[in-house]
Amino acid sequence: MPTEDAIVIVGAGLAGAKAAETLRDEGFDGPVVLVGAEHERPYERPPLSKQYLLGAAPRDGAYVHDAGWYAAHDVDLRTGVRATRLDPEGHRLALDTGEELGFTRLLLATGSVARRLPVPGADLEGVRYLRTLADADRLRADLGDGGRQVVVVGGGWIGLEVAAAARTLGNAVTVVEPQPAPLLGVVGRELGGIFARLHRDHGVDVFTSTTVREVRGEGRVAAVVTDGLTLPADLVVVGVGAQPETRLAAEAGLEVADGVVTDARLQTSAPDVWAAGDVAASFSPRYGRQLRVEHWANALHAGPAAARAMLGRDVVHDRLPYFFTDQYDLGMEFSGLPAAGATVVCRGAPEDGAFVAFWLAGDQVTAAMNVNVWDVTEALQALIRSGRPVSPEQLTDPAVPLEELAA
Known part of the structure; x- marks a missing residue:
């Protein structure tokens, strides 16, 4: 263990950035290192599928802090850097730069990654996912000023928000959802039907109980083949959920089960390692079981809760899940x-x-x-x-x- 009291945060998203902010607000004056794989300073994800995708919100509005905040608060922000190995017992974190960081406490805020579409042709040019700011920039350019044929695979929140943005920009949009209604697992069939009707009323074709079998094209996407349809496509946007980024934790021997398992204080099975945000499956006293919540509000509040817990404060992270959407x-x-x-x-x-x-x-x-x-x-x-x-x-x-x- 390093002799200096140092805290390392792996994951420079909302949870990680708010944890760093809280450490300083709570008076911690030791080294704080914030490591992020993306080449961006921390930003919030909700605008990416909403106003930013429409071109109605500035890029700077997505960032958690302005560019000078990290240096001003003595937070060592490392962007474009991946953590490759965690040694909880030795209190060491290896980076893909070849550097190795020592820590007394570490927070895993590695988030989640978009699930890939497991069908032939899913690697063709023109098949897009929306998870990062770079993804949003690329997709916004693809959608342009309209006139394209866009197929959205998945009728969850991200898929429906992208469909709304694409249609608002003047594109022909089709949503393909394998369940009998969009959002079936969240709101049920009847209320999911409300969202299907909303999109149909705005000119979107919504096909439910329909499964994508193949994406076709010569080098670039040209069509999406389902179990009964061939849909022309200039662009395919896949929104079939996300999975927690647990590789680092699992390889380090931490308990992992649909996320990094933590107690209500967000502490993992390793005594000096905590987890927060999308990656954490934290114990909820309210519900009496582990919960992994992927929404913005959880990252916003879990990062600060983990920071306070790392400083020895009396913390129980047990907020109600909350999320929001805007469509048309x-x-x-x-x-x-x-x-x-x-x-x-x-x-x-x-x-x-x-x-x-x-x-x-x-x-x-x-x-x-x-x-x-x-x-x-x-x-x-x-x-x-x-x-x-x-x-x-x-x-x-x-x-x-x-x-x-x-x-």
Whole structure:
């Protein structure tokens, strides 16, 4: 172990950057090294599939800190550098530059990587993924001013946001989703159908229960072949999920199970190593099990929580999952985690485009989604956290203030 009290953060995304910021805010004055594989300083990912992709938001707006912040706060930011080997017992981290860093504590914030499309032709030019700022720059150039035939593979959040951006820019867009509805695993078939109708209403072809079998082209993509269709394509965007970047942790002997396993303090199976953000499968006292949450809000809060835990503060990271999306004129926020077999009830009519959906397990709300209804997230999250028994009649009645349900 190095004699100097040094903290190394592997992963220069939102979680890593906010951890570095919190270390300084909490008074830690030892060396802080922030190592990132990308050639960019830390940035936030939500704009990449939303306003930035549309060309409606500046590049600088995506960055977590301005360019001078790291030097001003004595954070040694290493971009374009990969960690190749972690030795938790020896407290050493090897880099692909040949350098080896010593540390007293280390945070893994390596994030996740886009799942690849496992079909013939998926390596053709014109098949794109959206995970990084460089990906967004490339895709924005591809979409141009419209007139292209774009096939989006996957009807999850990223796929639907890309479809909305591509269509808004004037492209012909087709979404191919293997499940019976977009977002089936998150919101269920009925509410997933709302998103399918939204896109169809904006001129997008949405094919559900349809599986991609092959991407065809001579050097460059020309068509996508499904189990019943051949779809012309100038551009294919794949959004079939992400997987945690656990290689470094697994090779170091840390416990890994759909992410790097941590306790509620975000500490891993190695005593001086923590994990936060997309890569961490942290124990949730609220849900009584390991949870891996890939959304922006988790990275925003888990990075600081891990930093405080590394400094010996009393920390329990157990926030409600939260995420949001913007597609055309629809804005949505989702809080909580739907319980298996939950009943869904709505305040307002989904077909009218403005409503709140509640997931009820017995008489307790475990998750809620507000669509084009604003300034209710705080009340919805308070209701979920309270565990207070409520009836479907109370939830669906607009005359009952949401704030009173959690009181």
